[in-house]
Amino acid sequence: xxxxxxxxxxxxxxxxxxxxxxxxxxxxxxxxxxxxxxxxxxxxxxxxxxxxxxxxxxxxxxxxxxxxxxxxxxxxxxxxxxxxxxxxxxxxxxxxxxxxxxxxxxxxxxxxxxxxxxxxxxxxxxxxxxxxxxxxxxxxxxxxxxxxxxxxxxxxxxxxxxxxxxxxxxxxxxxxxxxxxxxxxxxxxxxxxxxxxxxxxxxxxxxxxxxxxxxxxxxxxxxxxxxxxxxxxxxxxxxxxxxxxxxxxxxxxxxxxxxxxxxxxxxxxxxxxxxxxxxxxxxxxxxxxxxxxxxxxxxxxxxxxxxxxxxxxxxxxxxxxxxxxxxxxxxxxxxxxxxxxxxxxxxxxxxxxxxxxxxxxxxxxxxxxxxxxxxxxxxxxxxxxxxxxxxxxxxxxxxxxxxxxxxxxxxxxxxxxxxxxxxxxxxxxxxxxxxxxxxxx
Amino acid sequence: xxxxxxxxxxxxxxxxxxxxxxxxxxxxxxxxxxxxxxxxxxxxxxxxxxxxxxxxxxxxxxxxxxxxxxxxxxxxxxxxxxxxxxxxxxxxxxxxxxxxxxxxxxxxxxxxxxxxxxxxxxxxxxxxxxxxxxxxxxxxxxxxxxxxxxxxxxxxxxxxxxxxxxxxxxxxxxxxxxxxxxxxxxxxxxxxxxxxxxxxxxxxxxxxxxxxxxxxxxxxxxxxxxxxxxxxxxxxxxxxxxxxxxxxxxxxxxxxxxxxxxxxxxxxxxxxxxxxxxxxxxxxxxxxxxxxxx
Numbered sequence: 001x002x003x004x005x006x007x008x009x010x011x012x013x014x015x016x017x018x019x020x021x022x023x024x025x026x027x028x029x030x031x032x033x034x035x036x037x038x039x040x041x042x043x044x045x046x047x048x049x050x051x052x053x054x055x056x057x058x059x060x061x062x063x064x065x066x067x068x069x070x071x072x073x074x075x076x077x078x079x080x081x082x083x084x085x086x087x088x089x090x091x092x093x094x095x096x097x098x099x100x101x102x103x104x105x106x107x108x109x110x111x112x113x114x115x116x117x118x119x120x121x122x123x124x125x126x127x128x129x130x131x132x133x134x135x136x137x138x139x140x141x142x143x144x145x146x147x148x149x150x151x152x153x154x155x156x157x158x159x160x161x162x163x164x165x166x167x168x169x170x171x172x173x174x175x176x177x178x179x180x181x182x183x184x185x186x187x188x189x190x191x192x193x194x195x196x197x198x199x200x201x202x203x204x205x206x207x208x209x210x211x212x213x214x215x216x217x218x219x220x221x222x223x224x225x226x227x228x229x230x231x232x233x234x235x236x237x238x239x240x241x242x243x244x245x246x247x248x249x250x251x252x253x254x255x256x257x258x259x260x261x262x263x264x265x266x267x268x269x270x271x272x273x274x275x276x277x278x279x280x281x282x283x284x285x286x287x288x289x290x291x292x293x294x295x296x297x298x299x300x301x302x303x304x305x306x307x308x309x310x311x312x313x314x315x316x317x318x319x320x321x322x323x324x325x326x327x328x329x330x331x332x333x334x335x336x337x338x339x340x341x342x343x344x345x346x347x348x349x350x351x352x353x354x355x356x357x358x359x360x361x362x363x364x365x366x367x368x369x370x371x372x373x374x375x376x377x378x379x380x381x382x383x384x385x386x387x388x389x390x391x392x393x394x395x396x397x398x399x400x401x402x403x404x405x406x407x408x409x410x411x412x413x414x415x416x417x418x419x420x421x422x423x424x425x426x427x428x429x430x431x432x433x434x435x436x437x438x439x440x441x
Numbered sequence: 442x443x444x445x446x447x448x449x450x451x452x453x454x455x456x457x458x459x460x461x462x463x464x465x466x467x468x469x470x471x472x473x474x475x476x477x478x479x480x481x482x483x484x485x486x487x488x489x490x491x492x493x494x495x496x497x498x499x500x501x502x503x504x505x506x507x508x509x510x511x512x513x514x515x516x517x518x519x520x521x522x523x524x525x526x527x528x529x530x531x532x533x534x535x536x537x538x539x540x541x542x543x544x545x546x547x548x549x550x551x552x553x554x555x556x557x558x559x560x561x562x563x564x565x566x567x568x569x570x571x572x573x574x575x576x577x578x579x580x581x582x583x584x585x586x587x588x589x590x591x592x593x594x595x596x597x598x599x600x601x602x603x604x605x606x607x608x609x610x611x612x613x614x615x616x617x618x619x620x621x622x623x624x625x626x627x628x629x630x631x632x633x634x635x636x637x638x639x640x641x642x643x644x645x646x647x648x649x650x651x652x653x654x655x656x657x658x659x660x661x662x663x664x665x666x667x668x669x670x671x672x673x674x675x676x677x678x679x680x681x682x683x684x685x686x687x688x689x690x691x692x693x694x695x696x697x698x699x700x701x702x703x704x705x706x707x708x709x710x711x712x713x714x715x716x717x718x719x720x721x722x723x724x725x726x727x728x729x730x731x732x733x734x735x
Contacts, residue, residue: 070700077702081488098486098702105487254592255680267573399701409683413593435703439485439492 029323030060031087033331036072036312037065040279041146044347052334059327061088069095069312076317080105085317087328090145092312094397096133097219099315100141101395101440107316107325109332110139116329124336124354128306128380132391133313136220142313143332146350148276149307149376150200152176152294157287158269162186169292176270176295177240180249183269190251191244192270193259198404199310200272200294201237202229207389208294209233210302219393223437227400227429230422233300239418242411252412255405260284274310275376278349291372293379305389306382311350351377395436400429473715479708486702498709507685508693515689518603519667526607527659530614531652535644537615538622548619555612559670563677566605591679595686598679602687605678606671613666614659621655622648661725665718690714 037045042065049063066072069092076089091099099106113120122130122140133142156166162182170176180191194200206213211233216225244250251268253259263271264284272294273281281289296303314335316328334340341357344350346366351373352358358377361367367374383389394400407421416424448454480498484491502508537547554562569577570589578589591597625648633643649656672691675681681688681696688696694714698707 074699077486102485102487102489104489252592255682261573265573396701396703399703402696402701406682406684409593413595413683415684439483439490 026058026326027323028058028060029321029327030062031320031324031327031331033061033063033088033090033314034066034072034076034086035063035090036067036069036092037090037146041348041350044344048335048340048344051340052331055334056330059323059330061327061331080317083319085319087316087320087324088331089315089317090312091142091315093132093310093391094401096142096313097393097395097397097436100393101223101436105318106141107318107320108139108141109143109316110141112316112325113329113332116326118329118333120333124356126351126353126355126358126377126380128385128390129309129351129353131385132309132393136217142315143335144309144313144353145311145335146276146344146348147309147311147353148274148350149309149380150196150204150272150294151275151307151372151376151379152292153263153271153273153281154290154292155263155266155269155285155287156290158183158186158188158266162188162269166288166290169290170295171293172298173237173240173295174298177244177249180244180270181247184249188269189248189267190262191249191268192272193251193253193262193268194272195253195257195259195274195277196272197255197408198401201241202234202404203392204294204307205237206234207306207308207391208296208304209300210305210386210388211300212388213392214394217387217390220387220390223395223433223440225394225433227394227426227433230419230426233297235419235422237297238408238411238422242418245412252409275351275373276311276349278370278372291375293375302386304379304382306385307379308389308391309351309380345373349373351380394429394433395440396432399432400425403428403432476708476711476715479704480712481705483705486704494705498705499713501706502709502713510685511688511690511693514599514685514687515668515691518599518606518671518687518689519664521603522606522610522667522671523660523663525603526610527614527656527663529607530611531618531656533611534615534618534622535648538619551615552612554609555616557609558673559606559609560673560677562609563602563605563674566601566608567678570601591683593683595683598683598687602671602674602678605674606667609674610663610666614663617655617659618652621652625651657725661721664721668717669714 033045033049035042035045045063049061053060064086066075069090072089073091073095076085076091079085085105110120110122112118122134122138125140125144129144129147130140131138132147133144134140152169154169159166159179162179162185164179164182170179176192183191203213206229211231212218212228214225214227214229216222219225241250245252251262253262257273257277259271260273260277260280262268263273264281266287275291278291293304294307314332316325320328336354338352338354338356338360341352341354342360342364345352345357345361352361362374403425407416407425410416411418411421481493481495482491483494483498533551537544537551541547557565569575570591572578572588572590572592575589581587581589589597591601629647629651630643633647638646668689669691671689672695675687675689675692676695679687681692690710691714694707694710697703697710701707
């Protein structure tokens with residue numbers, strides 16, 4: 001009886017040793033990915049996740065639609081506070097500084113990849129895109145997901161009517177103003193409009209001309225940054241827009257992307273909008289249109305530099321289990337593969353995040369049919385980014401953008417002058433920046 | 442004397458109100474207490490760093506001239522919406538209360554807008570006033586030469602949200618006024634008519650005073666509606682613009698809390714609004730109800 005017990009024990013011990021020596025199969029995990037993509041873009045997210053789940057049988061990623069960007073971010077914050085954070089969350093670009101400041105809440109991607117021993121080469125990514133979500137030392141904090149940049153759209157029919165060459169878009173602002181005047185003279189209500197006065201005519205404008213939007217590399221080097229948009233060039237540009245609006249050549253169409261109907265409805269002939277709106281333009285314009293680079297002022301030394309991105313990136317939360325992190329890392333790798341990126345790029349119009357994906361799409365001849373998309377990528381790759389053109393990283397960015405929108409409307413309504421308005425944005429914006437600095441020190 | 446009903450057991454009444462009290466506690470008292478608590482702190486979005494700042498959030502608000510502007514806009518907006526929607530509703534109710542052909546059809550139609558979600562009401566009016574494709578905008582341009590532009594003209598923007606908010610509320614007021622009118626005893630009105638009072642005198646001397654409880658109730662409800670429930674219209678139609686011309690208090694609470702993630706300030710603002718609504722309610726129960734002629 002006794003000897004038998006000993007034998008059993010010995011066998012059990014042996015089995016345990018054997019088990020610990022054999023390669024451990026990865027522990028399966030199921031993670032959630034909260035996002036804000038609707039319609040066609042939402043379907044693309046679903047397909048990417050489904051394909052990832054089918055490509056291996058250890059990890060499962062479940063995409064969950066959480067509403068708008070604002071809703072999704074708030075859902076993530078509330079979930080984190082309740083200890084129920086998802087593994088992956090999509091956060092729009094103006095939330096970047098808030099997420100980065102949340103040390104202890106988010107797990108930087110470069111740390112995640114290292115800890116999970118996942119192969120990861122930051123150099124494979126397009127620098128202007130990943131730079132937006134990296135520290136000033138080049139460490140990637142989040143994975144860019146849907147990235148876009150601002151471009152010019154122009155109505156070729158309007159160009160022809162105005163006696164302009166429909167195949168040649170104005171390259172500089174003075175040329176554009178002239179073209180816009182001719183379009184108005186040809187019977188259009190106004191010459192041009194723009195979406196996103198903040199993102200396009202101030203943030204992208206400053207980067208494209210290689211002038212600072214703020215100090216400390218637009219906030220990349222620390223929380224002590226201040227706004228710089230009341231400098232001569234920005235004042236000059238907004239003064240030009242203001243004067244042209246009085247002349248009836250520029251027409252204001254509202255905040256964010258609300259000016260689109262002015263272009264698609266043929267009220268104006270030239271428009272500034274995200275390349276992410278390319279599909280929408282294709283669906284709604286009843287006339288042939290072209291996509292061109294942003295114009296620049298030829299007397300500015302380094303212009304054109306490179307444009308900057310908008311859109312959203314994917315963040316990993318702290319406090320997850322090892323298998324969950326493994327799943328997250330594997331998913332990020334899968335997401336960055338050229339095939340998945342090319343699919344995402346072609347389906348949604350958002351830019352590919354790796355150079356390999358861009359070349360893959362180019363090799364397929366996709367850009368001969370969709371030249372607009374390549375314009376956007378080339379604009380980002382135009383020159384290696386400088387301290388002024390890596391991106392914008394300020395806390396309370398939604399407030400600063402709101403301030404810009406409000407003040408721009410007050411300028412157009414003659415409630416405040418252009419210079420005084422930009423001064424006001426800088427003064428009030430800096431107060432917000434100091435509040436954020438104090439809170440996140 | 443009405444018969445008094447008594448419960449045989451002392452505990453039963455408490456048990457019966459318990460579910461309701463539980464709901465009130467969980468959905469009203471608990472969040473209100475949290476807002477009050479949070480209004481004394483500044484905190485980052487994730488709740489990782491919290492500083493106790495006493496009344497700083499409140500002081501900042503009251504020292505900010507733009508907050509007072511927002512207060513002024515909200516008050517003007519709430520009063521405009523209350524007066525116009527109640528005035529129109531009273532007129533319509535008085536007309537619909539007459540013995541006319543198809544009265545019930547009119548009544549149904551006039552009540553209908555209440556079923557429209559506030560957000561949808563905003564979108565409807567936004568379309569009609571769209572400077573490029575809106576019917577009303579075209580009409581204003583052709584008939585009066587008015588260039589409608591609520592994107593830049595703050596008066597236009599204010600009028601637009603006031604019209605949208607009032608339109609939706611007319612239906613609600615209409616139902617109450619109609620019920621009120623129907624409860625005015627016909628004998629009184631007939632007696633006045635026999636005494637030689639014209640329809641104008643009959644309305645203002647007999648019917649309107651009889652309606653006063655309804656009117657005062659609606660006044661409070663409409664002010665509360667104007668201050669608090671019109672958020673979707675502002676959100677959908679103007680986004681608080683142009684400039685800050687239509688940034689009413691409730692919109693600012695949402696904006697600062699949800700989009701801007703300034704939780705302390707947003708909490709302080711919501712406490713201010715809470716005090717305001719408590720004030721209105723006390724006014725309704727204590728002061729107004731006593732003075733109303735029944």
